[in-house]
Amino acid sequence: MHKRTPDYQQKMFSLVKSWETSEMKREDFCKAHDLTVHTLSYWRGKYLKAQRSLIDDHPESGDFIAIKPEPQDNMEIHYPNGVFIKVPCQAAAVQLKRLIDLY
Numbered sequence: 001m002h003k004r005t006p007d008y009q010q011k012m013f014s015l016v017k018s019w020e021t022s023e024m025k026r027e028d029f030c031k032a033h034d035l036t037v038h039t040l041s042y043w044r045g046k047y048l049k050a051q052r053s054l055i056d057d058h059p060e061s062g063d064f065i066a067i068k069p070e071p072q073d074n075m076e077i078h079y080p081n082g083v084f085i086k087v088p089c090q091a092a093a094v095q096l097k098r099l100i101d102l103y
Contacts, residue, residue, distance in 0.1 A: 012043040013050070020044075 019029045019040065030037050075091075077099055078084040085099060 016047045
């Protein structure tokens with residue numbers, strides 16, 4: 001079987017899954033399946049990357065999806081009369097309270 005075929009990849013992924021579910025040490029598993037430790041490690045990395053890619057590309061409904069909020073330099077205080085004030089995010093709580101209590 002040529003090493004660049006999808007069949008070979010499937011075979012290696014199957015071996016990785018077998019090792020992960022077995023209770024064998026990596027070295028013993030490799031000896032039993034005529035593999036080098038490096039080869040198993042290489043294909044385990046490819047397998048894990050493929051699994052992460054599947055999860056990232058197809059999140060199940062209800063799954064948690066992490067988002068990265070954009071950093072904010074300022075926050076805004078909107079008063080009922082339509083006036084708003086931009087305040088640096090580093091403003092002290094005492095200053096914010098004074099601004100909020102203005103209205």
